[in-house]
Amino acid sequence: MSIVIETQNLRRCYGTGVTLVAAVNGISVSIEQGEFTAIIGPSGSGKSTLLNLIGGLDQPDEGRVLLQGQDIAAMTGNAISDFRRDHIGFIFQAYNLIPVLSAHENIEYIMLLQGVPKLNRQARVLEMLGLVGLKGLGHRRPAELSGGQQQRVAVARAMASKPDIILADEPTANLDSKTGAELLDLMRKLNAEQGLTFLFSTHDQMIMARAQRLVHIKDGIIEQDESR
Amino acid sequence: MLLIQLAVRNLFRNGRRTFLTCLLITSSLVVMILMDGLILGMLGVMVGGITQTLEGEAQIYKSGFRDRFDATLYLASPESILTVLDEDETLLAYAPRVVVPAVIGSSYNTLGGLVYGVDPEKELAMSRLRQAVIEGDYLSNSPRALLMGRLMAEKLEIGIGDRVVLTASAVDNNELVQGLFRISGIVEFGPKELDESMVFIPIEAAQALFHLGDGLHQIALRFKDFKDANRSDLALARKIKDDGIEFKGWLALQPGVGAMLEMTNYATLIIGVVLFLFASLGVINSIFMSIYERLYELAVAKAIGTRPAFIGGLIVLEALALAVMSCGIGLPIAFCLMTYFAANGLPLGGTMEFSGVVLPGRLHPELLWYQFVQFPLYVILLTVVAAIYPALFAARIAPARSLQKAL
Numbered sequence: 001m002s003i004v005i006e007t008q009n010l011r012r013c014y015g016t017g018v019t020l021v022a023a024v025n026g027i028s029v030s031i032e033q034g035e036f037t038a039i040i041g042p043s044g045s046g047k048s049t050l051l052n053l054i055g056g057l058d059q060p061d062e063g064r065v066l067l068q069g070q071d072i073a074a075m076t077g078n079a080i081s082d083f084r085r086d087h088i089g090f091i092f093q094a095y096n097l098i099p100v101l102s103a104h105e106n107i108e109y110i111m112l113l114q115g116v117p118k119l120n121r122q123a124r125v126l127e128m129l130g131l132v133g134l135k136g137l138g139h140r141r142p143a144e145l146s147g148g149q150q151q152r153v154a155v156a157r158a159m160a161s162k163p164d165i166i167l168a169d170e171p172t173a174n175l176d177s178k179t180g181a182e183l184l185d186l187m188r189k190l191n192a193e194q195g196l197t198f199l200f201s202t203h204d205q206m207i208m209a210r211a212q213r214l215v216h217i218k219d220g221i222i223e224q225d226e227s228r
Numbered sequence: 229m230l231l232i233q234l235a236v237r238n239l240f241r242n243g244r245r246t247f248l249t250c251l252l253i254t255s256s257l258v259v260m261i262l263m264d265g266l267i268l269g270m271l272g273v274m275v276g277g278i279t280q281t282l283e284g285e286a287q288i289y290k291s292g293f294r295d296r297f298d299a300t301l302y303l304a305s306p307e308s309i310l311t312v313l314d315e316d317e318t319l320l321a322y323a324p325r326v327v328v329p330a331v332i333g334s335s336y337n338t339l340g341g342l343v344y345g346v347d348p349e350k351e352l353a354m355s356r357l358r359q360a361v362i363e364g365d366y367l368s369n370s371p372r373a374l375l376m377g378r379l380m381a382e383k384l385e386i387g388i389g390d391r392v393v394l395t396a397s398a399v400d401n402n403e404l405v406q407g408l409f410r411i412s413g414i415v416e417f418g419p420k421e422l423d424e425s426m427v428f429i430p431i432e433a434a435q436a437l438f439h440l441g442d443g444l445h446q447i448a449l450r451f452k453d454f455k456d457a458n459r460s461d462l463a464l465a466r467k468i469k470d471d472g473i474e475f476k477g478w479l480a481l482q483p484g485v486g487a488m489l490e491m492t493n494y495a496t497l498i499i500g501v502v503l504f505l506f507a508s509l510g511v512i513n514s515i516f517m518s519i520y521e522r523l524y525e526l527a528v529a530k531a532i533g534t535r536p537a538f539i540g541g542l543i544v545l546e547a548l549a550l551a552v553m554s555c556g557i558g559l560p561i562a563f564c565l566m567t568y569f570a571a572n573g574l575p576l577g578g579t580m581e582f583s584g585v586v587l588p589g590r591l592h593p594e595l596l597w598y599q600f601v602q603f604p605l606y607v608i609l610l611t612v613v614a615a616i617y618p619a620l621f622a623a624r625i626a627p628a629r630s631l632q633k634a635l
Binding site for chain 1: 631
């Protein structure tokens with residue numbers, strides 16, 4: 001399998017002087033195509049920081065993040081925006097969606113940014129809505145959907161741009177266990193059927209139970225990298 | 229299209245805030261239009277008061293005459309000038325006049341004043357002399373008829389039909405001359421200095437009394453286009469101006485009024501700037517509130533690949549939509565108010581005299597098309613300019629930090 005993401009000696013510090021803290025302290029990790037990986041660790045261990053660095057949402061102080069061989073840590077401005085749009089799908093804890101757009105429009109949004117022709121967009125949105133089990137609910141605005149349904153729309157949106165990897169930061173944090181489990185099963189299914197690469201940052205036992213690989217982080221360094 | 233859709237929908241997310249910001253912009257626009265209309269209306273009254281009461285929009289006279297109304301400085305042979313005036317197409321009307329300082333006496337009292345020799349027919353199109361008659365008749369056919377200001381008549385304790393003796397120096401030999409006239413009418417212009425110091429007699433009688441022959445002291449002019457009076461490149465002025473002959477528009481005749489007009493323009497500008505500054509601060513505040521409210525959402529949008537320029541453009545477009553909506557509401561309101569006040573006037577609480585001009589008890593704003601085109605454009609432009617800083621802020625949102633901060 002090919003490597004989708006590779007970090008090399010990634011370091012990210014916050015604060016200055018005596019308050020300087022290395023949230024990520026020299027992490028090197030590779031994620032392969034089709035993996036269902038979870039970065040786990042206690043609060044403040046640096047897992048979200050690592051995910052942000054991998055997703056190009058933050059810039060490292062040292063080291064490189066290679067996505068399909070390109071160093072995204074060196075990208076700025078429109079280049080990094082376009083790269084995220086075309087190569088990375090994001091799912092956050094909550095409030096993922098644009099409230100003034102319907103579920104359909106939220107999924108379509110990213111393709112509009114990509115400049116996908118209208119007919120293709122519409123077909124893709126319907127396909128995504130079907131995949132996440134929200135057929136017929138596309139016209140609803142986020143406020144008219146349950147938390148679980150909103151996260152499903154977020155998954156559909158993340159997949160719509162056909163990214164190389166989907167990064168999910170605590171995607172089940174705001175869901176009840178049943179809904180969370182359903183969402184994770186959906187993502188696991190998409191991973192298995194479509195070969196989509198998922199990388200989670202979590203301390204949710206349900207995600208850990210479903211992950212093929214667990215990367216344990218503590219104090220900004222990898223403590224254990226466990227494949228199952 | 230997506231940008232417009234998002235901007236318009238975002239505008240209605242927080243209805244109360246949008247309404248309040250809209251109210252602020254709308255109010256500024258309405259106040260600005262009303263204020264401009266009222267100032268123009270007031271200036272119109274003031275300038276009209278000066279130019280239409282008696283002075284005219286421009287005057288031709290012998291150099292030095294207006295400095296102290298020296299009756300010996302007169303246009304001895306005005307025929308050529310009158311011919312030019314008759315042929316000029318920019319003029320609406322003109323009125324030749326004789327103006328001589330004189331002692332005006334009744335059986336009870338005497339006063340110093342100015343005797344105006346006027347052509348009753350030509351004054352009809354030139355001044356408000358006819359409309360100023362509050363008692364008696366306008367200058368009749370009688371060569372001995374005289375119109376007198378109300379305050380002067382009160383001081384001389386005389387009325388319609390009473391005799392008045394005018395005493396002055398003849399312009400040719402400085403000999404004292406006297407003429408007996410009878411009051412045919414009492415006039416009231418409003419300004420005190422006019423009503424207590426002027427009498428009007430037929431021009432032929434004045435020319436004969438003061439030994440002027442066909443001579444004139446001034447020719448008052450009114451133009452078809454009011455602005456021509458102060459034009460420096462006016463062809464008529466070039467034709468008439470000669471050694472010893474002055475041609476002056478009302479701004480030059482009344483430099484104090486010109487300065488006041490300039491001051492009023494500055495005052496309007498300052499008030500406008502302050503008004504729009506407050507509105508802009510309100511807009512900036514409102515936009516920032518909306519950005520902070522959506523910090524997480526904007527961070528997510530940026531995280532999933534929205535370019536900074538798109539986010540900034542969205543904020544500017546929201547401001548633009550807000551400004552357009554405010555103008556859409558403000559313009560009909562301003563138009564209705566302006567139309568109402570233009571017809572009915574804004575009560576000022578009684579007449580007042582200002583710089584020698586009487587302002588009426590009600591001020592009628594002047595409604596002009598530019599107020600409904602320029603001011604909304606200023607409002608839109610300023611709102612958009614006000615949105616630039618918040619837009620840059622939004623465009624520079626760092627997703628990772630904002631996502632963390634907003635949660």
